[in-house]
Amino acid sequence: MNQLATLIESVQPVESRFAVMAAERHAGLAKPPGSLGRLETLGAQLSAIARACPPPAIANPGLIIAAGDHGVHTQGVSPWPQEITTLMVESFCSGRASANAIASTTGTMVAVLDAGMVTPAADHPVVRRADIRKGTSDLRVEPAMTEDECAAAVDNGAALADRMIETGADLIALGDMGIANTTPSAALIAAYTGARADQATGRGTGIDDKTLDLKIEVVADALARHGASRDPLGTLASLGGLEHAALVGVVLAAAARRVPVLLDGVNTVAAALAAASLCPDATGYMIAGHQSVEPGAAVGLRHLGLAPLLDLELRLGEGTGALLAVPIVQSAAAVLRDVAGLDELGN
Ligand SMILES: O=C(O)c1ccc[n+]([C@@H]2O[C@H](COP(=O)([O-])O)[C@@H](O)[C@H]2O)c1
Numbered sequence: 001m002n003q004l005a006t007l008i009e010s011v012q013p014v015e016s017r018f019a020v021m022a023a024e025r026h027a028g029l030a031k032p033p034g035s036l037g038r039l040e041t042l043g044a045q046l047s048a049i050a051r052a053c054p055p056p057a058i059a060n061p062g063l064i065i066a067a068g069d070h071g072v073h074t075q076g077v078s079p080w081p082q083e084i085t086t087l088m089v090e091s092f093c094s095g096r097a098s099a100n101a102i103a104s105t106t107g108t109m110v111a112v113l114d115a116g117m118v119t120p121a122a123d124h125p126v127v128r129r130a131d132i133r134k135g136t137s138d139l140r141v142e143p144a145m146t147e148d149e150c151a152a153a154v155d156n157g158a159a160l161a162d163r164m165i166e167t168g169a170d171l172i173a174l175g176d177m178g179i180a181n182t183t184p185s186a187a188l189i190a191a192y193t194g195a196r197a198d199q200a201t202g203r204g205t206g207i208d209d210k211t212l213d214l215k216i217e218v219v220a221d222a223l224a225r226h227g228a229s230r231d232p233l234g235t236l237a238s239l240g241g242l243e244h245a246a247l248v249g250v251v252l253a254a255a256a257r258r259v260p261v262l263l264d265g266v267n268t269v270a271a272a273l274a275a276a277s278l279c280p281d282a283t284g285y286m287i288a289g290h291q292s293v294e295p296g297a298a299v300g301l302r303h304l305g306l307a308p309l310l311d312l313e314l315r316l317g318e319g320t321g322a323l324l325a326v327p328i329v330q331s332a333a334a335v336l337r338d339v340a341g342l343d344e345l346g347n
Pocket residue numbers: 077078079080176177178179180181182183203204205206264265266267292293294297314315316317318
């Protein structure tokens with residue numbers, strides 16, 4: 001718990017004066033002012049994060065995929081068996097998942113955190129195991145985990161992010177894997193934004209109308225059981241998953257080290273809301289990679305004040321939407337670093 005307080009305290013706000021410098025620099029580059037649109041605002045954000053204009057090049061992006069299982073699976077909210085969580089983690093390790101294929105196009109390093117799967121991950125060089133508990137409890141009827149377990153998962157995510165940044169990562173993309181995790185994500189998004197259960201809940205991997213109605217009821221019951229708590233960690237422990245908690249740690253550790261964080265779909269948005277609720281200054285380090293089809297993602301991004309870079313109608317997770325946005329973030333830094341000034345034309 002103390003470790004979490006220290007981590008939160010170590011996050012400094014981004015410095016907006018460097019964003020102002022970036023806007024001024026953009027205005028003098030060899031292009032009509034404002035013509036690179038949101039790439040310019042993104043470059044300004046990178047400058048504010050790095051406290052440097054131009055910002056450093058982004059040469060070593062990394063992806064952290066946090067995986068976990070969920071007691072609420074017993075409610076029938078997902079059409080898939082829980083074993084898929086562990087099988088997909090094996091696939092990330094063998095380099096054959098969608099996340100690996102997309103990561104390889106930008107040379108993004110991939111690390112996996114078993115934050116708490118029912119069948120733990122086997123030893124592998126890219127895997128870290130948190131060894132806290134094997135999946136959460138059913139959030140419809142009881143707290144998903146204790147606050148101590150939740151804080152331990154946050155610590156594990158932070159430790160993995162620290163290690164990745166120490167090995168040179170200069171951008172951290174978030175990914176998730178967890179059968180049934182769109183249910184805790186919906187509950188977290190509703191709890192942190194004040195949205196209703198039916199506004200935050202979607203079809204996840206693909207459920208029919210009847211199952212969607214059940215899922216909304218499950219989320220509504222979880223919210224009613226939890227009550228209107230304003231305590232960010234208590235909310236995360238009561239309604240979240242171990243992978244959500246681990247991703248909170250990743251966000252906070254990256255922000256503490258002034259490394260930008262690229263969000264993926266609904267599950268990483270739920271984690272980002274928890275991180276922002278624990279530590280409002282962390283929001284300045286977040287970039288929304290894409291707009292997931294899952295309705296809670298839009299609700300959460302709006303609350304965070306983030307506009308997604310891409311909308312490719314993805315709903316996979318694993319970090320795929322964040323990975324696709326990596327070249328855009330790299331380009332935002334490259335433009336500020338490499339484009340000639342208007343005054344240099346002809347020279
Ligand atoms: O990224 C998203 O927005 C997203 C939307 C729907 C599903 N998913 C992925 O699908 C799994 C959860 O879906 P479900 O239906 O089992 O709750 C989990 O592994 C997520 O990574 C991910």
